[in-house]
Amino acid sequence: xxxDSAMRAMVxxxxxxxxxxxxxxxxxxxxxxxxxxxxxxDFGIFNILLGPLNAVFTEGSSAFQYVVGLGLPFDSAxxxxxxxxxxxxxxxxxxxxxTWNRYWTYPDSRAKSVRRQFVMFVLxxxxxxxxxxxxxxxxxxxxxDLVAQVDLLAPYAGRIGDNMALILAVLxxxxxxxxxNRYWTYxxxxxxxxxxx
Numbered sequence: 001x002x003x004d005s006a007m008r009a010m011v012x013x014x015x016x017x018x019x020x021x022x023x024x025x026x027x028x029x030x031x032x033x034x035x036x037x038x039x040x041x042d043f044g045i046f047n048i049l050l051g052p053l054n055a056v057f058t059e060g061s062s063a064f065q066y067v068v069g070l071g072l073p074f075d076s077a078x079x080x081x082x083x084x085x086x087x088x089x090x091x092x093x094x095x096x097x098x099t100w101n102r103y104w105t106y107p108d109s110r111a112k113s114v115r116r117q118f119v120m121f122v123l124x125x126x127x128x129x130x131x132x133x134x135x136x137x138x139x140x141x142x143x144x145d146l147v148a149q150v151d152l153l154a155p156y157a158g159r160i161g162d163n164m165a166l167i168l169a170v171l172x173x174x175x176x177x178x179x180x181n182r183y184w185t186y187x188x189x190x191x192x193x194x195x196x197x
Contacts, residue, residue: 023190024182027105031178034100038093039170046089046166050159053081079140082162086136086169087129094125101181111188120185127180128173135169136162 016022056063057080067077098121102114109117144161148154 030105038097041096042089042093045092046085049085057081106186109186109189124180132169132173136165139165
């Protein structure tokens with residue numbers, strides 16, 4: 001039976017042979033763990049807010065009429081609560097993810113001030129939300145319609161459709177966030193892997 005360090009060395013050697021940088025792989029895994037924490041924050045807040053926001057922005061309510069009165073098309077106003085819950089939960093996840101990434105994934109990234117890195121991280125995340133919101137908006141109804149075709153799930157089609165749209169958006173934005181943050185926000189970290197003898 002191989003010891004833990006021997007097993008780790010074997011895995012690292014295999015990764016290096018295939019051209020994978022173990023240091024970047026470790027960072028991506030940490031980023032994914034941080035993203036998982038952000039996912040819990042995001043989905044938790046999204047689902048907590050969805051009920052109250054759906055109640056406030058029910059079709060025909062004064063809040064719904066106000067949103068329509070602002071010029072939002074009727075169909076867009078119908079998904080306003082889902083889109084708003086998604087945006088708020090995303091902002092909470094940004095705060096969580098920045099903190100974890102700054103102090104755990106990239107602890108060696110200190111050439112830039114916390115404020116500067118936070119602004120950069122937020123800009124990447126805002127670009128991410130600009131990618132995310134249309135995905136949630138345009139996939140909400142198709143996913144809801146798909147789920148509604150399953151009799152057992154039909155009563156929950158709206159909620160499941162909302163979450164399926166959010167899952168798709170989160171997966172796409174995760175890759176965007178990792179690569180742009182790695183090569184812009186945290187570009188001061190060493191990416192060279194040096195094999196130990």
